[in-house]
Amino acid sequence: MSRSCLIEKIGYHIPIGDADARLLARMEEETQNVRAKTVIRELGDPVERLYVVKSGWFYSYMYLPNGSRQILHVHYPGDIVGIPDIAFLRTSAALAAATDGVLCPFPKSALDEVFVRSPRLSALLFSIGMVEHAVLVDRIRIISRMRARERVIHFLLEVVSRLRVTRREMGGRFDMPLSQEMIGDAIGLTNVYVSRSLKQMQAEGMIVRHGRGIDLVGEEAMKKAVDFEDRHFKIDTTWFPRTD
Template identity: 40%
Template sequence: MADHDSCLVSKLSHYVNLSAADKQLLANIEKTEQDFAADELLYRSGDKIRNLYVVKTGWLIGYSHLPEGGRHITRFYHAGDILGLSTLAFSRFSTDVRAVNKAVLCPFPKSAFEKIFLQSPRLAALLFTLTSREQIILTDRLRATSSLKPSGRLAYLFLNTPDRLRITNSSMTITMNMPLTQQDLGDALGLTNVTVSRTLRAMEAKNLIKRGAGKLTLADEERLIDLCDYENRHQHLDTSWFPSS
């Protein structure tokens, strides 16, 4: 697989210079591709972990079912993400994962990490750091959903998503595809469909966002940032402590 075909190489190269050996290690876990249809279930919570997956294209959601019904979306996955990386400590998946739209994934066994940890401590440090960062991002979203008004919650999600996507798509502008439904947005942010619909209309009326043809535009990023005190966690990482290549 050529470097330009690998979303994982593209994502990791944003933070460190990867050696030819590093790229080969990553290519080994992207050898096989598997297509998933929109709304197709990849795995359920409690399923035995047989493979992890590199996302090549598409959007996916990780979610848990609530005791009183409904679901809580815990994570969105995009190109370059590794599904299951946060569950390495366990033998079974902790959430359901479903494709939002058509997706292409590269399945690989958990044992593939053995070579990465043995042969490239620098690459292992980067994967560890990315997993640690996800905990901070999860804390940011928890803060948004527990303390902000609906407009602030939506602003956080609308700002965080393109910042994540830009790591593997540097040409991305303030307009992005938006395959998420109002139900998806509500399940991720603790809002009802009615509240999401009303808040989106209000944000459009205030020229904060624009919607149409399955796309969403951040019409006023500065005001959106003010709504949720947003901080971009994706652009930079402290790699000063990483082992030398």
């Protein structure tokens, strides 16, 4: 845990030179301990800082006029939170902690430096943004056109694929700290139907549950059922500018 998650995550995609490592280290200078359920940033706050997730799960969300909540992203260790906001003056989503965890806030200006100094890191940040884009596209596809059970299946697959970015060798088993209501708010269902879907999946032998833990026993079948594509596994770095 002493090693930087950010460098680990980025190093997963491209080799990082010393100069780049120094730029990235600047993003993890400060740390901030956060307890579960704390709201870190409200919707509409001025965009002054971004965050690197050092540990714990976080999520961005927004409320709708009718009072329902939409969860847009779950953020895992190593994620950079707030990239999409850079283009705007005010945040378009609130940020809260799903579990206890540690954040590293850093000023937006640290990114300016990345853009000026390292075309290579810029390209990678850009690409990471595009991965997020692909994730949203998947989400739309799921919410718009799939049934409740399929949505839940997809959500679970997305979670493990995300966790595997930093924990490469994990199996299908993991701890799910999000409540069913939160899952529902992410995929456009009520907690009631999430519960029913999970129950059904368990009956079908796709998953096994013990308390908080979920084991994706039938991962292959699940992937087939929703035409799942892992967006996090591999991005194309061949077009990146050379370091020189």
